[in-house]
Every structure is written in C-alpha cells, then in structure tokens.
Amino acid sequence: MNYTTQLDAAKKGIITEEMNVVAAKEDIEVDLLLSKIASGEVVIPANKNHEALSPEGVGAGLRTKINVNLGVSRDCNNVDAELEKAKKAIEMKAESIMDLSSYGKTFEFRNRLIGISTAMIGTVPVYDALGYYDKDLKDITPSEFIKIVERHAQDGVDFMTIHAGINRETAEIFKRNERLLNIVSRGGSLLYTWMELNDKENPFYEYFDDILDICAEYDVTISLGDALRPGCISDSTDACQIKELITLGELAKRAYEKNVQVIIEGPGHMRLNEIEANVLLEKKLCHGAPFYVLGPIVTDIAPGYDHITSAIGGAIAAASGADFLCYVTPAEHLRLPTIEDMKEGIIASKIAAHAADLAKGIRNAxxxxxxxxxxxxxxxxxxxxxxxxxxxxxxxxxxxxxxxxxxxxxxxxxxxxxxxxxxxxxxxxxxxx
Structure with a gap:
C-alpha cells in the first residue's frame, strides 16, 4: 500500500521504517506509536530527501526533544563556524537543528548542513526570502515566498516554521491591544510589515493550501509559528497571543486533512504560574498537536543568563505536557552565540527536558x-x-x-x-x- 507522509501511512495502518526506528529509540510498541501519529499527537519530521537523518519522534508519551538554533547573519557570515557548531550539537545528541540563516545565498550552507546532519533540520523560509531575492521586503511577491518554501522542501528540510497565524484578522487584534514590546518574532514582524506596506493578506495564510501541498509531497512537517508570542513578561497570555493560537488550531485541522504533520510553536516570555495553563490551552485548541516552546523565559532581567531562565520555564512547560524545547543560550538578546554559548544552552535544555521526563514518567528516564x-x-x-x-x-x-x-x-x-x-x-x- 502506498503512502505520501508519515501521517498518511499511520492513518492507513502502515508501519514505516521511520516508525520502527523511533519505537526502538523510545522503547515503546510500534502500534502505539502509529496510533499517536494517526491522531496528530506525535510527529516524525523526516523529509524524503534527508538521507543522513536518524529519525526522532516528537509528541505525547515520548522523550522531550531539544532544538538548537544556528545560522549565518549579515554581521556573522561564517559558514564554516556555523557548521562546526552543528557538528558539536550533533555530537552532544541534540535531536534537532534549525538553520535560521538570514543573509546571502544560504543554499550552500543549508545543503552542507543537511548532508552531514543525523538530527532533523528545520528552517524559517521567510528569513531566506530577503537574501535569496535580494530585494526590499515590500517587493517580494506571494509566489516568491511560496517558491522559497518549495526550495527548502526540495533541499531536504524536515520541518519548517510557517507564520500563517498572523493574518489580517489577528493583526487587527494586535492593533487594538497595546503591548509593551509589540511583535518580537522576527518572522512575525517581517510578515506584519509586509501586510502593512502592501495592504494585503499574509501570503503564508492566503496560500496555505499551496504550502500544504508542498509539505505533503516531500513529507515536511509544518511548524506553525507563533508570530505574536510574548517577548516580555508583561505581554504574556494576552489577547494577541491567544487569538493567534486559535487560528493555529484551525490551520492544524486543514493540515491534517492533507496528511501534513503539525507542530505548534509557543511562547516566549511568561510568568511561572501561567506556563501550565498555556500548555493546556495549546493542547485543547490545537487538537493535541506537539507543542514546541522557546523557553519559556520566566523573567526579563537576566541577560547573559537566559539559558537558566529558559531552562526553568522549559522544565515546567515540558512537565506540563510540552514536547519540544527550543534551546536558549547565555547570548540570547545580546549577540550570535559562540560554540561555548551553544554548549551551555544545550546542556541547560537537556537538563530541563530530562527533569520533565522524570516528572512525566517517561519510560526508562x-x-x-x-x-x-x-x-x-x-x-x-x-x-x-x-x-x-x-x-x-x-x-x-x-x-x-x-x-x-x-x-x-x-x-x-x-x-x-x-x-x-x-x-x-x-x-x-x-x-x-
């Protein structure tokens, strides 16, 4: 029997090679894993073109996974240095690496990274668009944004952050509800600016079905980005964040209908006492989809130590049911991290993930x-x-x-x-x- 994606296979009762690998890593029955994938509670991000991948599962009942961010920027455009970071992250058993490159022709770096990485690879296509087309943000067309998504899928990217939740409707909520720190998501700010400059709908929302077709063809997991995540404690759990989360839940249902696996991205900066409720909201509003959180960073006063503020929040979030932690380094808010910063961020995130797995009773933890x-x-x-x-x-x-x-x-x-x-x-x- 043929299948297009891991989700399609699970719905049809087909056990894939990737499912067998993940079941063995997690020491669980493969039939249980299959049922969790079919329900959308677990994903296996595994692009058909990522040949070096050692697949991992993300979601309910599995070990909490961590992601490492890296990539070149205009001010730090050293491809070899970033590849060394990637090699070290893989050596330290990070399950995921996100290439957040935002400068120049990033094709070479992305392909070298995918070629060596046994960890799953994520990207944010909107970051790549400006460098790829070498034109002002306002002048990039919707079709050009979608072509970047397709290029990343062809290259072998396992999951992509797509900021489709910030549409004209959620943007109006943002305008009516004043924030202390406005929009701190890089992708969210770019797309909000594009909409304002062009007086048009977010192309990632308007052409979401086209993006889903691309994801289904290559089995790319879609990570629905939280463009309106809180960037400071004052803005946490506000109307903007919750309105976008509702929209992400609606988009997740559309993805499931096209057999595309879904991760939901979450905050951000947040008080300790709000974290558990936010995890519950995501699971309820987004149909149990795996929750991928940045931190949460639990206080705004610790630049230079945000790997600690993040690990505190990450442990609480994961113990409450979050599935995937995006690491934070001591350099957060200050500069591009060095390899030493990266190592500290990985260790802090791994401690948080393991502490949560103990609390959740994950097998063998x-x-x-x-x-x-x-x-x-x-x-x-x-x-x-x-x-x-x-x-x-x-x-x-x-x-x-x-x-x-x-x-x-x-x-x-x-x-x-x-x-x-x-x-x-x-x-x-x-x-x-």
Missing part, C-alpha cells in the same frame, strides 16, 4: 538517575563522569581540586557521608581524623 546514584554510592568517580550530562566539565571540576582521600571530594573530605555510611554499614572503622 529514571534509569539514568538511578545509575548515577549507584555510582555515587560506590564512589566510582569514573562511572559518575561517564554518566554525567557533561562529562568534560565534571572531570575538570574534580581535577582542579583533588582531595587527600581519593574516594571523597574537597567539599567534605573525611566527613563524606557516602563514604562513612558505606563503612559503618559494612562494619568497617570510621575515622574522621
């Missing part, structure tokens, strides 16, 4: 923690380093301050509770001198 606890009980430092989420940093910290007793650390020394309890329980002498 606790095995890792229990193995670490057993290694600590035995004071097996090599095993602790092997199990650490960042072995390099753990080894460096210990080597910088070695204890007199190699079993202990320089924090407690002879008063090490673990060492002394091991000895007293086995009847050994415990000497603190």
């Amino acid at each position: 606790e095995k890792w923690d229990n193995a670490m606890s057993y290694a600590r009980k035995k004071l097996d430092w090599d095993e602790m380093f092997r199990l650490a989420i960042d072995p390099e940093k753990a080894k460096r910290y210990r080597s910088e301050s070695l204890p007199h007793d190699s079993e202990t650390c320089t924090m407690c020394g002879n008063m090490c509770a673990v060492r002394n309890m091991n000895r007293v329980i086995t009847g050994e002498d415990v000497s603190l001198l």
Whole structure:
C-alpha cells in the first residue's frame, strides 16, 4: 500500500521504517506509536530527501526533544563556524537543528548542513526570502515566498516554521491591544510589515493550501509559528497571543486533512504560574498537536543568563505536557552565540527536558538517575563522569581540586557521608581524623 507522509501511512495502518526506528529509540510498541501519529499527537519530521537523518519522534508519551538554533547573519557570515557548531550539537545528541540563516545565498550552507546532519533540520523560509531575492521586503511577491518554501522542501528540510497565524484578522487584534514590546518574532514582524506596506493578506495564510501541498509531497512537517508570542513578561497570555493560537488550531485541522504533520510553536516570555495553563490551552485548541516552546523565559532581567531562565520555564512547560524545547543560550538578546554559548544552552535544555521526563514518567528516564546514584554510592568517580550530562566539565571540576582521600571530594573530605555510611554499614572503622 502506498503512502505520501508519515501521517498518511499511520492513518492507513502502515508501519514505516521511520516508525520502527523511533519505537526502538523510545522503547515503546510500534502500534502505539502509529496510533499517536494517526491522531496528530506525535510527529516524525523526516523529509524524503534527508538521507543522513536518524529519525526522532516528537509528541505525547515520548522523550522531550531539544532544538538548537544556528545560522549565518549579515554581521556573522561564517559558514564554516556555523557548521562546526552543528557538528558539536550533533555530537552532544541534540535531536534537532534549525538553520535560521538570514543573509546571502544560504543554499550552500543549508545543503552542507543537511548532508552531514543525523538530527532533523528545520528552517524559517521567510528569513531566506530577503537574501535569496535580494530585494526590499515590500517587493517580494506571494509566489516568491511560496517558491522559497518549495526550495527548502526540495533541499531536504524536515520541518519548517510557517507564520500563517498572523493574518489580517489577528493583526487587527494586535492593533487594538497595546503591548509593551509589540511583535518580537522576527518572522512575525517581517510578515506584519509586509501586510502593512502592501495592504494585503499574509501570503503564508492566503496560500496555505499551496504550502500544504508542498509539505505533503516531500513529507515536511509544518511548524506553525507563533508570530505574536510574548517577548516580555508583561505581554504574556494576552489577547494577541491567544487569538493567534486559535487560528493555529484551525490551520492544524486543514493540515491534517492533507496528511501534513503539525507542530505548534509557543511562547516566549511568561510568568511561572501561567506556563501550565498555556500548555493546556495549546493542547485543547490545537487538537493535541506537539507543542514546541522557546523557553519559556520566566523573567526579563537576566541577560547573559537566559539559558537558566529558559531552562526553568522549559522544565515546567515540558512537565506540563510540552514536547519540544527550543534551546536558549547565555547570548540570547545580546549577540550570535559562540560554540561555548551553544554548549551551555544545550546542556541547560537537556537538563530541563530530562527533569520533565522524570516528572512525566517517561519510560526508562529514571534509569539514568538511578545509575548515577549507584555510582555515587560506590564512589566510582569514573562511572559518575561517564554518566554525567557533561562529562568534560565534571572531570575538570574534580581535577582542579583533588582531595587527600581519593574516594571523597574537597567539599567534605573525611566527613563524606557516602563514604562513612558505606563503612559503618559494612562494619568497617570510621575515622574522621
């Protein structure tokens, strides 16, 4: 039996090669995975032209996945440096990389990235349009925007952020509801500006069916972008954000009808006490589609430390049911991240994702923690380093301050509770001198 996309296959009861791979990674029954894909609760972003891909599932009941953003810009146009970041992200087991390149002819970088990446690749086609056509935003035609989508699909992109929720109707809501920080989404601001300059409907909304046809042909998962996501605590959960979320839910239904897999993108900056309710709203309004959040960043006062503010929000969001975390680095709001910034962002996001998986009871999540606890009980430092989420940093910290007793650390020394309890329980002498 033939099928066009993973969603089409699932609806027809066909188990694909990608489903088998994901089921094995997640240690779940493939029939259960198939049913979740058929319902739209899980997606497997896997473009037919991405040959290097090791597929991952995103959605309900699966491990929380993380995404790493990178790409060239006008001020930092170093393709090789960005590719090195991508290689490091893959080495650190990030499941997804988004190419947010916004300058020049990005075809070469995108294709080199797809060629080496076992991680799924996402893009935001509207970013590419300005450099690709080398003309003012106002002068780009709707058909040219759609051609960029098609080019990315042909190149092998697994999922694309499409800002179709900011249409003329949601734009009017934005105009009537004053915000402290207006529109902070790069794609959202570009399309709002295009609509205002041309007095026309958002082409990604007006020609949404054409985009769905492209996605269905290459099995591109559509990530419905949150153009009106809150960019500061003051704007969170406002009328603009919720109106767009309702629109995204309507667009998701249209995508399902054409067998296109859907992810919904979410906030943004948000108070701690609003996160759980926002996840519930997305799941209700968007038919259980996987929720992909940037952070959420839970306070606006920590430039230089936003990997921490983001990890706090990400852990709460994922524990509440969000499925996919977009990492944030210490450089957020300040500059393009370096490879060291990227590493810190990945570690922070992976900690948040794993903490949430423990809370959600994801299968096998606790095995890792229990193995670490057993290694600590035995004071097996090599095993602790092997199990650490960042072995390099753990080894460096210990080597910088070695204890007199190699079993202990320089924090407690002879008063090490673990060492002394091991000895007293086995009847050994415990000497603190």
